[in-house]
Amino acid sequence: MSDLTDRLAEGLPPGALAVDPDVTAAYRHDMADFCPAGTPAVVVFPETVEQVQHVLRTATALRVPVVPQGARTGLSGAANAVDGCIVLSMVKMNRILELDPVNRLAVVEPGVVNAELSRAAAASGLVYPPDPSSWESCTIGGNIGTGAGGLCCVKYGVTSEYVLGLDVVLADGRLLSTGRRTAKGVAGYDLTRLLVGSEGTLGVVVRAVLALRPAPAPQLALAAEFPSAAAAGAAVCEVMARGFTPSLMELMDAVSVRAVNDLGRMGLPESTQALLLVAFDGPDRAAELAAVGELCRAAGASEVVPAEDQAESELLLEARRQALPALDRLGTTMIDDVAVPRSRLAEMLDGVAAIAERHGLTIGVVSHAGDGNTHPIVIFDAADAEQSARAQRSFDEIMALGLELGGTITGEHGVGLLKREWLARELGPVAMDLQRQLKAVFDPLGILNPGKAI
Template identity: 95%
Template sequence: MSDLTDRLAEGLPPGAMAVDPDVTAAYRSDMADFCPAGTPAVVVFPETVEQVRHVLRTATALRVPVVPQGARTGLSGAANAVDGCIVLSMLRMNRILEIDPVNRIAVVEPGVVNAELSRAVAASGLAYPPDPSSWESCTIGGNIGTGAGGLCCVKYGVTSEYVLGLDVVLADGRLLSTGRRTAKGVAGYDLTRLLVGSEGTLGVVVRAVLALRPAPAPQLALAAEFPSTASAGAAVCEVMARGFTPSLMELMDQVSVRAVNELGRMGLPESTRALLLVAFDGPDRVAELAAVGELCRAAGATEVVPAEDQAESELLLEARRLALPALDRLGTTMIDDVAVPRSRLAEMLEGVAAIGERHGLTIGVVSHAGDGNTHPIVIFDAADPEQSALAQRSFDEIMALGLELGGTITGEHGVGLLKREWLARELGPVAMELQRQLKAVFDPLGILNPGKAV
């Protein structure tokens, strides 16, 4: 321990390292309640690329594991410490280095908060579309590590579609630059896409070149109440089949609606079995919203309430963003992240409800309905061993259901610790072998975020 801290201190300024157990304990885990976390030997807060390189060179020399962290808002245990590791907190590398309106790019350090970047580029009439629910606190580095999505994925896509290039410090301290600043580029293997979603197991991101878009018009939203998840799912399919491209299409079940009302006093209709939120931001948004409202009614909606202005629209979207913290207040949560084809969304929701009923557990579901990404949240008492076992069984059954319906075990939260054993079931032995070989090329000693993902 003293050798590690002494050697780290040689290349770090005062205040860049913490060994006090009361401090290091705060950096043991992310927001996944049901994942094990170890005790770090030291937490390092680098401010420059060279300091990150020094930490990785030291870790390689001493064979010490390194766990990169952002804001620790992740939900899969990917940022959880392992015993005796160096936690590498990137929060102090939080500068927006460049905003280029002509080339529509931003160059940022990994500790930049998603919402802060969005506000900064808005001053130039631009937007950075990926918007996870935790956008006011999650960092770009964390978004890149998990391949994060968000509420507007249905129209604008996920993080991987906006990362043009990366500077990454490898396990041995070498600095790798990938990608480009240009609108197009196909030179060599796409290492940038490989690194996005790698959860800190291949390298530490220290700089990112991000694509920007022209800022869209303000969203107009509607809320549609449905008597069943089947009718809500039918509405989603009809909206997409008719060629509409909403900027947002979110689905909340009755459990999540009631939880949001309790937390935020939002006044949402608690009698509904499924609440669909749909928004448009294009020039024809008023007409599109009206047309979608009619489709919802035809699919069985008992009530369709369009927002009258942007303020009402933002209130509806805030209700959706409150869903996860609201459900988290009901007990310990295991948050799933299963994506299925849109056409199987209703089957997924009905299957999750059946699993909850079978095991006597409350399971709330919120969904990015426009791209089939569901977030079933299993709520249980962690102090009760029987409930904990039932929660784990429910969680596994939900993932198995997602795969059975032609889906994936994670749409945007990543694998981390929570879903590691399920990765092999989805990918198969050939793909897993290649993934492990790639890991060994980037990190031959296995010191980068060990035990996560592959």
């Protein structure tokens, strides 16, 4: 321990190194439940690329594991410490280094908060579209590590589609630059895409070149209430089949609707079995919204409430924003992240409801309906061992259901510790073997975020 801290201190400024157990304990884990977390030997807060390189060189020399962290808002245990590790907290590398409106890109350090980048881009009439629910606190480095998404993915896509290039410190301290600053570029293997979503197991991101887009017009939204998940799922399918591209399309089940009613007094009918929220931000948004409203009625919506302006739209969308806080009030929550084809969305919701009934648990589902990404939220009493075991079984059954419906175990939260066993079931032995070989190329000693993902 003393050798490690002494050698780290040689290349770090005062205050960059924390060994006090009360401090290091705060960096043991992210926001995922049911994931073990070890005790770090030290937490390091680098402020420069050279300091990150020094930490990795020291770790390699002493064979000490390194766990990179951002804001620790993740939900898969990917940022959890292992015993005796160096936690490498990147939150102090938080500068927006460049914002280029001509080439529509930003160059940022990993500790930049998503919302801060969005506000800086907005000042130039641009937008950085990926918008996770935790966008006011999550960092770009964490978004890159997990391949984060958000509410706007149905139209604008996920993080991987906006990362043009990366500077990454490898396990041995070498600095790797990938990608480009140009609109096009296909030279060599696409290492940038490989690193996005790698959860800190291949290298530590220290700089990112991100694509920006022109800011769209304000959204207009509607809320449609349905008597069943099947009717809401039919409406989603019809909207997409007719060629509409909403900027947002979110679906909440009956459990989520009731929880939001209890928290925010939203006044939604208790008979609502599914609430669909749809928004458009294009020049024809009013006409598109009206057309989608008619599709919802034809699919069986009991009520369709369109907004007249942006202020009314924000009020309608508040129900979706309140869903997670509302469900959190009901007990300990285990948040799943299973994506299925849009055409199987209703089957997923009905299947989760059956799992909840079978295990005697409350499970709410909110989903990015436009891309089939569901978030089943298992609610239980963590102090009750038997109930916790039922929660874990229900979680596993939800994962299995997603795969059975042709889906994937994670759409945007990553694998981490929570879903490591399930990754092998989804990918199969050949793909897992190749992934392990890639890990060995980047990190031959296995010191980078060990035990995560693969």
